[in-house]
Amino acid sequence: MINDANGSIAGAGALLSILRDGRARTRAELVQLTGLARSTLAQRLDALVTLQWIVPTEEAISSGGRPAIAFTFNRTARVVLAADLGATHARVAITDLGTAVLAERAIEMPIDLGPEETLGSLQHTFEDMLAESGYRLDQVCGVGVGLPGPVEYGSGRPVNPPIMPGWDGFPVPEWLGSRLGVPVLVDNDVNIMALGEHWAARPEADHLIFIKIGTGIGCGIISDRRLHRGAQGAAGDIGHIRVASGLDTVCRCGNLGCLEAVAGGAAMAARLRAEGVAAEDSRDVVGLVRVGNTQAVQLIRQAGREVGDVLASIVNFFNPAVIVVGGDISEAGEQVLAGLREVIYSRSLPLATQHLTITASELGDRAGMIGAAVMVIEHVLAPGSVDRSITTV
Numbered sequence: 001m002i003n004d005a006n007g008s009i010a011g012a013g014a015l016l017s018i019l020r021d022g023r024a025r026t027r028a029e030l031v032q033l034t035g036l037a038r039s040t041l042a043q044r045l046d047a048l049v050t051l052q053w054i055v056p057t058e059e060a061i062s063s064g065g066r067p068a069i070a071f072t073f074n075r076t077a078r079v080v081l082a083a084d085l086g087a088t089h090a091r092v093a094i095t096d097l098g099t100a101v102l103a104e105r106a107i108e109m110p111i112d113l114g115p116e117e118t119l120g121s122l123q124h125t126f127e128d129m130l131a132e133s134g135y136r137l138d139q140v141c142g143v144g145v146g147l148p149g150p151v152e153y154g155s156g157r158p159v160n161p162p163i164m165p166g167w168d169g170f171p172v173p174e175w176l177g178s179r180l181g182v183p184v185l186v187d188n189d190v191n192i193m194a195l196g197e198h199w200a201a202r203p204e205a206d207h208l209i210f211i212k213i214g215t216g217i218g219c220g221i222i223s224d225r226r227l228h229r230g231a232q233g234a235a236g237d238i239g240h241i242r243v244a245s246g247l248d249t250v251c252r253c254g255n256l257g258c259l260e261a262v263a264g265g266a267a268m269a270a271r272l273r274a275e276g277v278a279a280e281d282s283r284d285v286v287g288l289v290r291v292g293n294t295q296a297v298q299l300i301r302q303a304g305r306e307v308g309d310v311l312a313s314i315v316n317f318f319n320p321a322v323i324v325v326g327g328d329i330s331e332a333g334e335q336v337l338a339g340l341r342e343v344i345y346s347r348s349l350p351l352a353t354q355h356l357t358i359t360a361s362e363l364g365d366r367a368g369m370i371g372a373a374v375m376v377i378e379h380v381l382a383p384g385s386v387d388r389s390i391t392t393v
């Protein structure tokens, strides 16, 4: 039993938070940093070493020239299973605790097959990948899943997801967790894309908006370095904000004039079809833009302006430092960013745009997968979770 009566191990999680930056630190450095008594520090370090959250190294040289033992975060202590499920495809990975990808697959997995078939297929994919790469289930600290629809984060259940028949209220964490024997966290795809992009590409940005323009439109909000989900997990659902130019267009949600019904990939594909151009989905739209189809180029620029119009208000309201644009349509690159920038810079207040960066996603179609891993890592390595893992040793 590592935990003792005076509860001094309770701070081990906080100590681990300091070491998570990857720098090796000696006992003396840690005493100085934390103000802890040497004996308390030793106890916490022992507990973290026992669980392999940290490892001792002998690389550091103390001031006396003698090698001193230093401690560093062990990103290979556990592995994470991460999945980003889209309408028809999934991207699945095993990562370490620093989101380094150890194994990865992009597979066909239609979400409209319903939860049991889709999640069953995901479970087998995870098991296959673990076996193939030589990891065991008991090394897995958690599973992160992103879904293409609204999710009540507290319960991990989808709520009236429009493109996911049969999924409404389905207990995803319980279903998958009971089969894999590890905790399962679920969120909507754009929230985890925001997490992934912030972690991997923009860690310095305290306030970031990740906007996904795909079949639908939504955004993930990083506020003060944390994901802002709102009261029910519905924050950032900007696809159904009304835009002036779309008042005669009916949205799939039943309302008139939603942003998504004007500027979403599905809407653009439908408009191209009406003009006699073959386009089924947002990928086709991007494909047409790439080969220089004039109608598609005009549509996508206009879509950029429409999205920019909504974002201009959000910039005034939220004052982000960075807006990252992702999703299928963002692969049209400058064609969509140009319209977006044009409207935001002309419509938002100068103070809010003075240092505003508007950029395409660096992670591209891997943002959600990396973000699903980040969601798990942040949960498992939160000081409270680490303390609890120690008391149960």
Ligand SMILES: [Zn+2]
Pocket: 239, 240, 251, 252, 253, 254, 255, 258, 260, 261
């Ligand atoms: Zn709508």
